[in-house]
Amino acid sequence: MGPQPSRRSAVRSPAITRARFLRGALFTGGVVLIGGVPLLSRAPKIVHARRGQSDDEILNFALLIEYLEEGFYLDALSKNALSGELLLFAQEVSAHEAAHVQLLREALGNKARPPPTFGFGDDTNDTQRFASAAVLLEETGSGAYIGQGANLSRSVAVIAARIASVEARHSAWIRDIVGRHPAPHAADPAMTEEEVSAAIRETGYLS
Amino acid sequence: MEDLSLNQFDADGAIDEALHRLFGRSRASFLGSVAFAGGSFFAALATAARAAELGADEIDVLNFDLTFEHLQAGFYNEGLRFGALRHETRSWARVIGAHEQAHVKILSEVLGRRAVKKPFFDYQGVTEDEDAFTKTAVAMEDLTTDLLIGQLKDLRTPGLVSAVFSLLSVEARHAAWVRHVAGVLPVARPLDQAKSLREVSEVIRSTRFMKENPITWAKTAPRFTG
Numbered sequence: 001m002g003p004q005p006s007r008r009s010a011v012r013s014p015a016i017t018r019a020r021f022l023r024g025a026l027f028t029g030g031v032v033l034i035g036g037v038p039l040l041s042r043a044p045k046i047v048h049a050r051r052g053q054s055d056d057e058i059l060n061f062a063l064l065i066e067y068l069e070e071g072f073y074l075d076a077l078s079k080n081a082l083s084g085e086l087l088l089f090a091q092e093v094s095a096h097e098a099a100h101v102q103l104l105r106e107a108l109g110n111k112a113r114p115p116p117t118f119g120f121g122d123d124t125n126d127t128q129r130f131a132s133a134a135v136l137l138e139e140t141g142s143g144a145y146i147g148q149g150a151n152l153s154r155s156v157a158v159i160a161a162r163i164a165s166v167e168a169r170h171s172a173w174i175r176d177i178v179g180r181h182p183a184p185h186a187a188d189p190a191m192t193e194e195e196v197s198a199a200i201r202e203t204g205y206l207s
Numbered sequence: 208m209e210d211l212s213l214n215q216f217d218a219d220g221a222i223d224e225a226l227h228r229l230f231g232r233s234r235a236s237f238l239g240s241v242a243f244a245g246g247s248f249f250a251a252l253a254t255a256a257r258a259a260e261l262g263a264d265e266i267d268v269l270n271f272d273l274t275f276e277h278l279q280a281g282f283y284n285e286g287l288r289f290g291a292l293r294h295e296t297r298s299w300a301r302v303i304g305a306h307e308q309a310h311v312k313i314l315s316e317v318l319g320r321r322a323v324k325k326p327f328f329d330y331q332g333v334t335e336d337e338d339a340f341t342k343t344a345v346a347m348e349d350l351t352t353d354l355l356i357g358q359l360k361d362l363r364t365p366g367l368v369s370a371v372f373s374l375l376s377v378e379a380r381h382a383a384w385v386r387h388v389a390g391v392l393p394v395a396r397p398l399d400q401a402k403s404l405r406e407v408s409e410v411i412r413s414t415r416f417m418k419e420n421p422i423t424w425a426k427t428a429p430r431f432t433g
Contacts, residue, residue: 092394099397142376149372150365157368158401161356161375165399168379173393182384183302186309188376190369 055156058148060113061193062160063104065141067115068205070097072137076124085177086127089134093170100163107159117207131178133203138171140199143191261364268358269367270323271404273314275354277325278416279347280307286334293337299388300344303381310374327418341389348382350410353402360401 073094076082082090105112123133145164149157172182191199200206261269283304286292292300315322333339355375362368383393402410411417 092392096394096397103398146369146372146376149359150369154360154362154368158356158359161359161372162398162401164372165352165356165375165379166394166397168376169383169394169399172380172383173387176384176387176393181302182387183306183377183380186306186377187370187373188380190373 054151055153056108056111058151059104059108059156059160060111061148061196062144062163063101063108063113064116065137065144065196065200066097066100066104066163068118068200069137069141070094070101071115071118072120072124072133072205073097075118075120076130079125081125081127082130083127086131089174089177090130093134093173096166096170100166103159103163107156118205119207120205123203123205131174134174135171135178135180136199136203138167138174140191140196141167142171143189144193144196146188147190147192147196261367264361265364265367266318266321268361268404269314269318270321271358272354273311273318274323274326274417275351275407275411276307276310276314278328278411279351280304280311281328282330282334282343282347282416283307285328285330286340289335291335291337292340295388296337296341299384300340303344303348303385306377306381328416329418330416331414341385344385345382345389345391348378348385350402350407351378352382352399354404354407356399357401357403357407361404 073090076090077087077094120133123129142164145160145167149160149164152160168188176182283300286300287297287304330343333343352375355371355378359368359371362371379399386395387393
């Protein structure tokens, strides 16, 4: 494992080359976006974006989320705090996240970021906290893929979609377990890179 | 989950015709360099539509989706109308049906006069039986995720891709939800699969849910160049 990044840089470290390429033409007010496509802005903007250039940055961003999810479930399982369906959920989903990590690492090759170190505190040691955190992690994963899907070149977008679909299933499953609406929207909202980064930062899991 | 697959169907044409349109067409007209804003399915689709720059291939994909959403919306609507469902089943069928109806509405609006007509459906009795209804819902929602993943490679307009991701996420939630209700693992595999429109079309045909060809403008022989 490489040097430990700071919490901020762990989330932020992917170079956003296409955004840099486009920034001068597009953005005001210091808005930083992955891939140069302002997916959540209110006013439509039409930009000429080069394709494929930020695939690696986006995949590495996704990889960070997957590392985090995998680490979270493995930590919870190692603490033996879960039972019943939450235990089943953690067992099943941890295997999925591990497969996602593997797929993204393969896609990235030697550009894949190393796993960061995590600390999950009591969130993996308490049933209620685990369930709430799992909802947050899965929703963040789902929103991130929706937000970035259009910024990927098409073949890579298909890979991302295969993962995104499973993340959404995780979200619905854990929500149903804890008695929350599994599918609260007719169209799921995207999260920007900044929103995803903030959500991860607020968990405090990245050391 | 093989027993939940949609077998015994036969679509006589709507999906097929859309496919012919799709694969019989040159892919030359790309709009690859145009990016749109829009965070949600609705916003993204509406933006793409306002821009009026969807490729012809993309129109065909959207029409395929529209037919499929009609199929789903009709299924839930009929299940609720026939009254054979338990209270618990009705509660999720109502929510998911409303989502599918919303998808129909927005796709129809985006496509405007280019939208295919709503086909006629015969759900072969599965909307009149609690167990068959639930199993069909599982198979249908799982098939939708396969469809949406598979069609991404045919889309060029970023706003549309964004919309498909948003829609995929909802359909995947439906699939997990209904599977959970049905007592099977909500997430059966670490990665969902991509199915081509042709493969999805075959599954729908095997159900015999679609009874009438709503598309009258594509009479040419299929040319599967895709």
